[in-house]
Amino acid sequence: MQRTFAWLLDRVRHLGAPVTLRASYLEIYNEQVRDLLSLGAPRPLPVRWNKTQGFYVEQLRVVEFGSLGALMELMQMGLSRRRSSAHSLNQASSRSHALLTLYISRQTMPPVDPGEPPVGGKLCFVDLAGSEKVAATGSRGELMLEANSINRSLLALGHCISLLLDPQRKQSHIPFRDSKLTKLLADSLGGHGVTLMVACVSPSVQCLPETLSTLRYASRAQRVTTRPQAPKIYGKWFHVAMGSTCPWLKKFMDRMSMSTLVLGEGAKDKEISMTSTRWRRGTCEEISGAYEKTDTDGKFLYHKPRWNITMESYVVHTNYDEYAILLTKKFSHHHGPTITAKLYGRQPQLRESLLEEFREVALGVGIPEDSIFTMADKGECVPGEQEPEPSPLTRARRAVLPQEEEGSGARLLATDFSKKEDACQLGHAEGPCLGMVTRYFYNGSSMACETFQYGGCLGNGNNFASEKECLQTCRTVAACNLPIVTGPCRGYNQLWAFDAVQGKCVLFTYGGCQGNGNKFYSEKECREYCGVPGNGDEELLPIAS
Structure with missing residues (x-):
């Protein structure tokens, strides 16, 4: 969780608009919702519902934070108040379910309307208390009542999951109202979010029945499919700047101008339609296709049958309403592996700070300085329209980077990132993408190569495919x-x-x-x-x- 908090705070620092972060922490104890961050003693709070919010907890305290330390203090405060007791199998058994929710809200930049409400989302961490067999734990009295409450809520959750797996679930009634737990998880399971369940099991033979039961439960939850909302990235984008490790790109820089890209719903569930309009050889040309969604958030595939290649695209930075930075990896039999970085904007002109951010991203993946440039703005065009004879001034292009002597900015091409001489002294970097690729990094403290989960893009040079490569380098x-x-x-x-x-x-x-x-x-x-x-x-x- 701490890594997730740090990643979130890091992403917030890179956004170009003011962001507010807030947190709430509650537990569901004996079917009562208790605020773990309340100023006074925790007391039961009602769960309400309306058309705008869905299910929500009335009078729940939400606290603003701005640093990892402040968030960890809130988390420790809640943990110290959470109900736990000892029984014959566990000296500190959780007697409640807990929900830690982070709320992210951002004002659009620039705001379309001064009174426009901020946009945002939430990230919810749920710690489910484990199911219990009263005979095995020896629970009596209050402990037995707590165990029965835990088991009933888990049973209600399992029932909802089973119905969500029904192909006819759109016509089915999902009984989220059967427990406080299912009410508060309704938008995670049946809404537009992305949900991941982590199962905690024991290697002990004595716990084999519980382990199998937990794995079956998690397996069913894994098959529940939600439909994350994607329209935030839909609409028109202007291709403002680009850079590439492809060696021949510099020869055609003067022929390239700003294009428009329109994204929308694809013909299939896992597709995003794409229509690009650009000037090419004096004629306005329109190209249509589709990006294929993947299980990794922010990663898309694009197939080019004409060249028989598949390109991987990663959205590494975006605030949706102003700009987006994409990295595309492809392999060509003629030019080998290449990386292309593209900067898109909702408007043809972007802030200088965004151009600088794009420059840093492009340099960070090994794109030479003299291959990073902005696109000439010739205005939008209609497919089939003929371009008037250009003048030298029209073809001029303002460089993102000041041009130095020929070849002074060139360096070896890199397929993932630049490997610097001192890269082994760096800590490991997961990168902004959300993949889960096992890689190796050199730990100077232990003088060993250790594994970490790499997101799939950016990162740094302390990143190796094998332990052998890592050791022999560092x-x-x-x-x-x-x-x-x-x-x-x-x-x-x-x-x-x-x-x-x-x-x-x-x-x-x-x-x-x-x-x-x-x-x-x-x-x-x-x-x-x-x-x-x-x-x-x-x-x-x-x-x-």
């Missing part, structure tokens, strides 16, 4: 003084390590996880790295007296 000579660690996993990998006591490289069996940098993939690599002479050189070593 490991230092100090690794030779580390102990030989097999790790807790049970793999069987024969590797080499330097034994500092014996002063030589030895074979050992590596389990496959949680080792350190004293791990080499050949005896030669170990010897060269740790300064061990070859077999024919031992006689040159001085003999210790």
Whole structure:
């Protein structure tokens, strides 16, 4: 959760409009809603419903925050008030369900109407109390009443999930009113949000029945499909600036002008229709197609049958009503892998700060400085219209970056990000995209390569596809003084390590996880790295007296 909070605050800092962050924290205890952030002692609050808000908690305290520390204080305050008790299986068993909700609201920039209300959304974290078998926990009295209340609410939630899986659910009544829990989760399960359930299970054989039951419950929840609202990105966009690692792009910069892009509902549920209008070879040309949605929020695919390629596009920064920055990755048999960055605006002109932000994004993914530019604004056109003879002034283009001497800004192309010499000293960076790709980063404190979840775009150079690549790039000579660690996993990998006591490289069996940098993939690599002479050189070593 803390990583999510930090990511959210970081994204807020990059938005070009004022953002307000607020939080509420409540628990559902014995079918009563209690405010965990109330100024006084928590007391039961009613759950109401109206057409605008749906189900909501009346008089619930919502607190504004602006930093990670402030949010963590609110969270700790709520946790200290939450009901918990001990029984025979758990010394600190949660006796309630808890909902921590973050509210994000943003004023449009610039506002269309001074009285226009802010737009926003919410992020809700739900901690469900586990189902209990009273006979197993030995609960009596109040503990038994709490267990029965927990089980009833989980049963009501499971019933709603089962009905949502019914293909005819649009015609079915979903009984969200059966419990306070299902009322407050109605918009998460049956609305337009994105919902993820995380199941907590035990490796103990004694808990096998509960583990299987929990996994079945989560499996059913996983099959519930919601329809996230996407129209915020729909509508007309102007292609304001671009940059690419493609080497031939610079040859055609003077021929490229601003185009318009219109996005809308696709013919299929998982598609977004696309219509682009642009000047090409003196004629206004219209191109239509469709972006394919993926399971990763902000990631789309675009197929070009003519070239037999599929391009991956990521929306890495946007506030929807002013600008959007896209990164597109593609592989061409002629030019290899390339990355293209594009800046779109709702208007043809954008703030200088947005151009600078786009410049930093483009440079960060390895696009040369002399391949980042703004598009010439020739005005909108009608498909089939002929362009009047352009003058040199019309073709002029204002560069995003000041042009230096020929070749001074060029550097090696990068398919994901620039790898700098000091990248191994950086911390790992998940990046703004929302993928879950397992990658490796070098941890200078432990002198080991560890895994992290990479979002799929941006990030930094401390990001490797394999542990081997990570170690061979970042490991230092100090690794030779580390102990030989097999790790807790049970793999069987024969590797080499330097034994500092014996002063030589030895074979050992590596389990496959949680080792350190004293791990080499050949005896030669170990010897060269740790300064061990070859077999024919031992006689040159001085003999210790």
